[in-house]
Each structure stands twice: as structure tokens, then as C-alpha cells.
Amino acid sequence: MTQTPNVELLKQLPQVEEVLQSPAVAQLAGIPHDIIVNAVRAQVDALRQRILGGAEPVIETAAIAEAAAARASSLNAASLRRVINASGVIIHTNLGRSVMAQEAIDAVNEVIAGYSTLEYSVENMARGSRHDHCEPLICALTGAEAAIAVNNNAAAVMMVLSEFAAGHEAIVSRGEQVEIGGSFRIPDIMQQSHAHMVEVGATNKTHVSDYERALTDETAMVLKVHPSNYRMTGFTESVSIRDLRTLVDERKAASGQDILVYEDQGSGAFLRLEAFGTYAEPAVVESLNAGADLVSFSGDKLLGGPQAGIIVGRADLIARLKANPLARAMRLDKMTLAALEATLRLYLDSETAMDHIPTVRMLIEDADSVKKRADALKAAVEKTVPAD
Numbered sequence: 043m044t045q046t047p048n049v050e051l052l053k054q055l056p057q058v059e060e061v062l063q064s065p066a067v068a069q070l071a072g073i074p075h076d077i078i079v080n081a082v083r084a085q086v087d088a089l090r091q092r093i094l095g096g097a098e099p100v101i102e103t104a105a106i107a108e109a110a111a112a113r114a115s116s117l118n119a120a121s122l123r124r125v126i127n128a129s130g131v132i133i134h135t136n137l138g139r140s141v142m143a144q145e146a147i148d149a150v151n152e153v154i155a156g157y158s159t160l161e162y163s164v165e166n167m168a169r170g171s172r173h174d175h176c177e178p179l180i181c182a183l184t185g186a187e188a189a190i191a192v193n194n195n196a197a198a199v200m201m202v203l204s205e206f207a208a209g210h211e212a213i214v215s216r217g218e219q220v221e222i223g224g225s226f227r228i229p230d231i232m233q234q235s236h237a238h239m240v241e242v243g244a245t246n247k248t249h250v251s252d253y254e255r256a257l258t259d260e261t262a263m264v265l266k267v268h269p270s271n272y273r274m275t276g277f278t279e280s281v282s283i284r285d286l287r288t289l290v291d292e293r294k295a296a297s298g299q300d301i302l303v304y305e306d307q308g309s310g311a312f313l314r315l316e317a318f319g320t321y322a323e324p325a326v327v328e329s330l331n332a333g334a335d336l337v338s339f340s341g342d343k344l345l346g347g348p349q350a351g352i353i354v355g356r357a358d359l360i361a362r363l364k365a366n367p368l369a370r371a372m373r374l375d376k377m378t379l380a381a382l383e384a385t386l387r388l389y390l391d392s393e394t395a396m397d398h399i400p401t402v403r404m405l406i407e408d409a410d411s412v413k414k415r416a417d418a419l420k421a422a423v424e425k426t427v428p429a430d
């Protein structure tokens with residue numbers, strides 16, 4: 043049943059001009075006039091719709107003006123802005139993960155202020171590839187044959203599965219079926235990339251024999267996922283990259299079948315930081331040395347660079363990824379490339395990396411130094427925010 047709208051109320055709705063004269067709106071400063079007019083109109087329209095729908099709201103020009111002023115102000119204010127991270131979590135996804143090194147900030151500023159060599163090779167005086175900027179650095183730092191960087195690690199995983207496991211089977215341990223913040227779940231990514239997921243082992247333990255039994259003629263890949271934000275302790279066991287390598291090599295020798303070993307490392311450390319008391323995250327180099335064909339990881343986690351997903355490994359496989367249409371859909375823009383290249387360059391000297399990359403520097407910072415910074419922050423906050 044639709045109610046008859048209250049015509050009297052409709053008549054009471056103020057004209058836009060009248061609301062514009064109202065103090066709350068009239069005193070708005072620094073906001074473009076069009077934005078204010080649109081906000082007032084939207085506010086009046088919303089009331090009109092409510093009345094037409096049978097509601098009987100109180101019509102007050104001052105209240106409409108206040109709501110419109112709030113609407114206009116919020117449109118005009120920056121939404122994405124600086125905050126203080128006092129959470130104790132260094133790589134905090136909700137707060138933007140890694141803070142860039144000054145070198146990365148400078149590189150971005152330099153590149154966005156004018157035209158650039160994004161896809162142009164000055165040396166060859168011809169079209170170049172945007173992959174050329176970071177690949178040599180990533181290879182130098184990880185010992186990989188080849189590399190590609192895309193929008194983020196979720197995209198990297200998606201690309202690897204679609205290119206190499208679509209229509210085939212990919213084996214993954216049940217102990218590595220974790221959800222990584224923001225709804226990244228391996229089964230969902232598998233489905234989206236048309237790979238058939240074959241789960242092996244139990245939640246707490248997976249053995250080489252579990253993988254071995256799961257191998258079929260349809261197996262294209264064994265996937266190892268590093269549970270970055272989650273730890274199982276106690277009666278647990280997982281299979282190393284080295285053992286997976288041996289397994290697929292034996293299969294290849296026996297039947298000629300090619301099966302890829304791929305590790306989604308999540309954080310992808312370039313430095314060994316255990317000496318400083320941080321968590322021992324597997325290093326990219328170790329995974330490659332242990333026999334992974336491909337390894338992928340984020341640019342903005344332990345690496346401390348911009349949001350990116352980096353895939354390293356065999357040159358023939360990376361060449362196929364570069365040719366995949368997803369590489370075009372998930373490519374990096376020049377700002378990210380500039381920041382990533384600058385961050386990677388800092389890793390060429392590990393002392394420089396530890397000193398200049400904020401994420402790395404904070405991870406190895408000792409407790410006394412953190413306390414000093416916290417005390418200084420507390421004093422600064424108390425100066426500006428009155429205690430009550």
C-alpha cells in the first residue's frame with residue numbers, strides 16, 4: 043500500500059536559494075560554489091523523496107543547511123590522509139602498509155612531474171618495455187633468471203595459476219589454506235583462475251607422501267603458500283621446497299611430466315633479519331636455491347616498497363607471464379615503478395637498506411629506541427591536545 047504524500051510538507055520544502063542564505067551554508071569558506079549548491083539540492087531532494095514515500099519529516103531550513111554544509115565539507119576534504127600509527131604493527135594493511143624511503147618519494151616526484159622513459163629506451167631510441175626498469179635489479183638481488191612486477195601479490199598468484207594451472211590440477215597442503223586479510227583465499231583464487239585445486243595432508247601435518255599420492259597426469263603445479271599472518275605450533279609438519287623439487291624431478295625422470303614448483307611467499311624478504319630479533323621469514327633467494335621454479339611476494343610488506351606483486355624465477359616461465367593478457371591488466375603505473383625501482387636499488391647495499399627503508403629500519407629497531415620515539419610523540423601530543 044502506498045501512502046498519499048503529505049502535500050503540505052512538500053510545500054514547506056525551502057527553495058535552494060533560501061538554504062544557501064542560511065548561516066551554516068553561508069559561512070562555508072574555501073569550498074567551490076557548485077559543490078555547495080549540489081549539496082543543498084541533494085539534501086532538499088532527499089527530503090522530497092522521503093515525503094513522496096509517505097514519511098512526514100520535520101522541515102527546518104537550518105537543519106537542512108547544516109546537513110548540506112556537512113555534505114559539502116566532506117566532499118571537499120581529503121579522505122586519504124596521514125595518520126599516526128600507534129598500533130605497534132609495522133606493516134599495517136589498514137594504515138597503508140609500508141612507508142616509503144625518501145629515495146622512493148624523490149623518484150616518484152621526479153617521474154610524475156614530467157614525461158618519462160616508462161616505455162621508451164633512450165639507448166635504442168625506440169620503444170622500450172616498462173618491465174625493463176625493475177627486472178635487472180630484482181634479478182641481481184635474488185639471483186633469479188627473470189622477474190616481473192604487477193599490481194600486487196594477489197594478482198601475481200592469480201596470473202601464475204591462470205597461466206600454468208588453468209584446466210589442470212594444482213596441489214596445495216591443507217595446512218597452507220589460510221586466509222590473508224582482505225578476503226584473499228587460495229580456493230577462491232584457484233576457482234577464479236580455473237585451476238583445479240587438489241588439497242593434501244591434514245591441517246597440522248602434510249608429508250611428501252601426501253603430495254606423491256595426489257600426483258596425476260593432470261597435475262601442473264605444486265603450490266606452497268607461506269602463512270604470513272598465522273602460525274601453527276606444536277605437532278605440525280610441512281614439506282619443504284627442496285623436497286617438493288625432488289618429488290617433481292623424480293616424476294619427470296619417470297614419466298617425462300613437467301610439474302612446476304611455485305611458492306607464494308607473501309612477504310618476500312631480501313635480507314636475513316633474525317639477527318635483529320624479528321620473525322624469521324623465508325628469503326626469496328633461499329626458495330629459489332631450494333628449487334622453486336617461481337616465487338611471488340608483495341612489494342609493500344617486508345620489502346618496504348610500494349604496493350606490487352613480484353614474481354621471480356625461470357626465464358621461460360616469466361616470458362609466458364609477460365605475454366599473458368593479465369600482465370597488461372595488472373601492470374604497474376609509473377609512480378609505483380619509480381618507487382619500486384628506488385626501493386630495490388637501496389637493497390644493493392644491505393646496510394643502506396636497513397638504514398633507509400622505514401619498514402626494515404623499524405623492524406630491526408631496538409625497544410629502547412622505540413620507547414624514546416613513543417615518549418617524544420606522547421609529549422608532542424600532550425602539547426597540542428589538552429588533557430582533561
Ligand SMILES: *Cc1c(COP(=O)(O)O)cnc(C)c1O
Nearest residue numbers: 194195196222268270307308340
Ligand atoms: C599478503 C599475501 C598475499 C597477498 O598479497 P598482496 O600484495 O596484499 O596482494 C598473498 N599471499 C600471501 C601468502 C600473503 O602473505
